Amino acid sequence: MxxxxxxxxxxxxxxxxxxxxxxxxxxxxxxxxxxxxxxxxxxxxxxxxxxxxxxxxxxxxxxxxxxxxxxxxxxxxxxxxxxxxxxxxxxxxxxxxxxxxxxxxxxxxxxxxxxxxxxxxxxxxxxxxxxxxxxxxxxxxSREEQMLDEILLSVGRRTAMERAAYLFAFLFQRAKSVGMVKTNKLIIPLKQQHVADTLGLSIVHTNKTLKKLSVRGALRWLDRGCEVLDENVLLEMSKWQGLPATPRPYI
Amino acid sequence: MxxxxxxxxxxxxxxxxxxxxxxxxxxxxxxxxxxxxxxxxxxxxxxxxxxxxxxxxxxxxxxxxxxxxxxxxxxxxxxxxxxxxxxxxxxxxxxxxxxxxxxxxxxxxxxxxxxxxxxxxxxxxxxxxxxxxxxxxxxxxSREEQMLDEILLSVGRRTAMERAAYLFAFLFQRAKSVGMVKTNKLIIPLKQQHVADTLGLSIVHTNKTLKKLSVRGALRWLDRGCEVLDENVLLEMSKWQGLPATPRPYI
DNA sequence: CGCTAATTTGAAGGTACTCAAGCTTCGTGG
DNA sequence: CCACGAAGCTTGAGTACCTTCAAATTAGCG
Missing domain, CATH: 2.60.120.10 (Jelly Rolls)
Known part of the structure; x- marks a missing residue:
């Protein structure tokens, strides 16, 4: 297409x-x-x-x-x-x-x-x-490289839970920085297969990991998407310090 | 220091x-x-x-x-x-x-x-x-980003053996491009802990994976270093197509 | 020649994978 | 309007890969 x-x-x-x-x-x-x-x-x-x-x-x-x-x-x-x-x-x-x-x-x-x-x-x-x-x-x-560094650290060294928590915290913060987060919540248009292919996990294990995250109230899975509910839980679970707040250029 | x-x-x-x-x-x-x-x-x-x-x-x-x-x-x-x-x-x-x-x-x-x-x-x-x-x-x-992309693919989606084979094929080709490979062999000054931390594996499993590679004649482990012996075996095992041959700038 | 660091090996357990089947949701067409 | 099929999500069971723990062996270095 x-x-x-x-x-x-x-x-x-x-x-x-x-x-x-x-x-x-x-x-x-x-x-x-x-x-x-x-x-x-x-x-x-x-x-x-x-x-x-x-x-x-x-x-x-x-x-x-x-x-x-x-x-x-x-x-x-x-x-x-x-x-x-x-x-x-x-x-x-x-x-x-x-x-x-x-x-x-x-x-x-x-x-x-x-x-x-x-x-x-x-x-x-x-x-x-x-x-x-x-x-x-x-x-x-350079910023792209920096993001990749952190993602590689995540896939290589974080546990499945930490990885998943990091991913959603990361996407939440990025979305927030460009005004896509309205009421402290965000819907990300993902399938679980995307999450699996990001984290380097199988789809079955991804599903079980996401369930644990939703039990903790960090997020909720919708039809064809994921609603991020609690940034702080995600940050805590991932042991990630968050993105720098400095403004960045664009073209 | x-x-x-x-x-x-x-x-x-x-x-x-x-x-x-x-x-x-x-x-x-x-x-x-x-x-x-x-x-x-x-x-x-x-x-x-x-x-x-x-x-x-x-x-x-x-x-x-x-x-x-x-x-x-x-x-x-x-x-x-x-x-x-x-x-x-x-x-x-x-x-x-x-x-x-x-x-x-x-x-x-x-x-x-x-x-x-x-x-x-x-x-x-x-x-x-x-x-x-x-x-x-x-x-x-951009080249750094491209290398990171491939490494992330490797850590996320290749098996332990493929990952290890890819790593040594990658380092071999890079070293070759700047004249560090003399007689089709190369000694890389690594400890197995470095390999483990590159591949996202434990040191024990890394050791067992390297042993399999050396049984196949792809490399040999020395004291405090690794001798790469057969680039082709590594390329084959990793299913990697190799680095582009285009010259690159430097500063 | 003994000390330390690194590598190697074995064993047991856990994490994550594959296989397989059931369920839910949604869109389509009768 | 409901039946149906397809796509995606969920769950369970069994297995393989990889981890941790622990100990033995080897290899420098002083």
Whole structure:
């Protein structure tokens, strides 16, 4: 299923970017906004379940997530899948494909997503003309690495319960930082198979672990999704100190 | 144990950088070399076992590895350790600390290391004056992410045997790309505890897994180190396709 | 030559996996 | 409106993998 491009109708001009104004996201200078307006070539709307970027592809695009949930993953030949990280509004995706020859992972939408599309061949121009934006991109790449480090620590060294608690605490905090948490609760559009493939567990064991979390009141499983109910229980169970509160750049 | 700075005696001027000339590393332009000469503030020699960078520290430095082996790791409060990746000649370390507020992982030397030291506060200047070098840094950050993706896939979804085989195939190929493999064999200065903390396994099970690998002739365990004997057996056992052969930038 | 650190081995137990079947929910079509 | 099928969630049983505990062996280092 190919995603539909909606480049003709540009719902969100950069000056009215829906990402503006979140206290956790750093605002842009005026000149930067006008450059980004040209860097941006359109918008992409992807339905839930759509593969936005495919491993091995030499994609001509670079995206910033404007709304919705997605995930990055890799698979082995025999089909075993590992979810590497999730993507939320404000995240830059496809940088690997733009900088190196090709993507080494795929990205799929968990919910309907709106993406801001950039033309990858203008990236060298960005580096030449806007060193601050180039610095921001490197910042974003470093942040991704930092998240991966913590996820790897989790999968390698935390118990199944700690891992699960960490995952939901992590997603809750990330969602909160971009205004997706309203009444201290959050619904994440996941199947249990996604959770299993994130934690490196079987689906059966994942189910039993999630049940324990819900008994403790940390979350509740819905049809096709998970409602996070108690961030503090999750933080405590995972022995995780939480995300830094510093604002981050976006493109 | 503090590492000793040897900034007075600069063994390796940039024009005679020991990393030059490897077919897997991209050469620099003349102007870049002269800029890097100023960006470089000295050299650091670290003994095996030295902690080069500490989690939580706000290090003023950024390093490129000139020689030796090291590893990046994170720990949980109760001491459980996860090795995230290894660092080899040509690798840039400390970028996270330079770009963001502080380091979220530590780095320790596995063998004696020589590091090229850069002053972090000159980094914005690099972005302003040498966009190509800035692009290279982003390239390097993307490569680190790509390696982490594969390692996470391994820890999350490969069996103990596949994981171990992947690890040694991976380290063998990386070492080969910077001329550390002479006669198709390589000695990696590891303890089994390092292997265990990389694979997310206990030391006992790691030992039994390594024994199976050595029975198959893939490697041999030495005192305080591992000799990799057969890359092809490892590649086959791990179901891994190997690293791309494209040359990469370094700073 | 003895001490310490690292590796090796065996045994017992727990965690997580596979297999298998039942249940719930939702969408579709008769 | 209800029957039906498909997809996802849940549960139980048996097994395999991996862990912990404990002790023996080996390998440097002074």
């Amino acid at each position: 190919k995603p539909t491009t909606a480049s003709a109708a540009r719902q969100y001009p950069c000056a009215k970017c829906p990402l503006q104004g979140f206290p956790h996201l750093q605002p842009h200078e005026k000149e930067e906004v006008s450059f980004l307006s040209e860097f941006k070539t359109g918008e992409l709307v992807a339905d839930a379940g759509t593969t936005v970027l495919v491993e091995g592809a030499n994609s001509a695009h670079l995206f910033t997530v404007l709304s919705g949930w997605g995930f990055r993953y890799k698979t082995l030949e025999d089909g075993r899948r590992q979810i590497l990280n999730y993507v939320l509004p404000g995240d830059l995706i496809g940088l690997q494909g733009s900088i190196m020859k090709e993507m080494a992972h795929s990205i799929e939408a968990l919910s309907p997503m709106i993406l801001c599309v950039f033309q990858r061949d203008k990236l060298p121009n960005l580096f030449r003309s806007f060193p601050n934006l180039a610095y921001d991109i490197t910042w974003i790449a | 503090k590492p000793t700075t040897a900034s007075a005696a600069r063994q390796y001027p940039c024009a005679k950088c020991p990393l030059q000339g490897f077919p897997h590393l991209q050469p620099h332009e003349k102007e870049e070399v002269s800029f890097l000469s100023e960006f470089k503030t000295g050299e650091l020699v670290a003994d095996a076992g030295t902690t080069v960078l500490v989690e939580g520290a706000n290090s003023a430095h950024l390093f490129t590895v000139l020689s030796g082996w090291g590893f990046r790791y994170k720990t949980l409060e109760d001491g459980r350790r996860q090795i995230l990746n290894y660092v080899l000649p040509g690798d840039l370390i400390g970028l996270q600390g330079s770009i963001m507020k502080e380091m979220a992982h530590s780095i320790e030397a596995l063998s004696p290391m020589i590091l090229c030291v850069f002053q972090r506060d000159k980094l914005p200047n690099l972005f302003r004056s040498f966009p190509n070098l800035a692009y290279d840094i982003t390239w390097i950050a």
